[in-house]
Amino acid sequence: MHQLIFTMDLHQSSELIYGNLQLIYPDDRAIDYVATSGCADWQRPGDEWVRGKGPIPAGEYQIPTEPYYLETRGVEGDFFHITPDPVVSDKGIRAELGLHFDANYPGSAGCVVLKNWDGWRRLCDRLASIADLGVKSLPLTVKY
Template sequence: MAHSLLFEMALANSNNLLEGLLNLTYPDGSVIRYRATSGCAGWQRYGDEWVRGKGPIPAGEKYQIPTLGYWLDTRGVEGLFYHITPDPVVSGSKIRAELGIHFDANLPGTAGCIGLMNLEGWQGFCRRLSQIAALGVEHLPLTVRYK
């Protein structure tokens, strides 16, 4: 078993920001859970995954992220950013691009990225990814599931 990430969230017809969990699983089966979200309040329903700049990241099992992030000054991120690939994500004529994992800075919610909602959790996530990178692991598989 290798390191992996799983983002799960229940989508619903709601005007409130919905929360999910980003789970980091270690090779021994232990799991660290982080409060996270994807999308903007009011845009977290089934079908919204393909609404650019508002909906959550599309569900899928073929994503990956690097274990080393890079600094991004973009409003709402303003810090380390772990770029999700493939980029772009395409389904027929629908496209989502420039998605990543970052701290949910400024206004709550994201433009499709996975945003960790707790600063202490975000700092721990970044530390853990750096430790995994030091083991020689360059990328982690990421699965996105909705309930």
């Protein structure tokens, strides 16, 4: 089964913290991408529930293999909508999370974003190839 795993070390930092998004193929081959979620100064444990600033909450999600285009500032391109949407807990609600290229200002409002344009294009191409196999979505695990 194809799957995605996003990991990042949450801690206090005035600098943007980067983690890893790993695409794993059914034969256990893995490809790593530099990724982040959240804004600088908002990537500490507990910040996952700060809307518009904190990283995506840890948990299990689904991500489609086919994106749609968003002109929204900060995305301005292909957007893979992460579900469930919204994510609800006793600590808060997070909504409209996705996977996209880190356009404009570094960091995100909770989405998982890739830093490197070439890596982003390769990931999009790989997800398109997986979609061509008839796979509609992949499980995404977020771990801190």
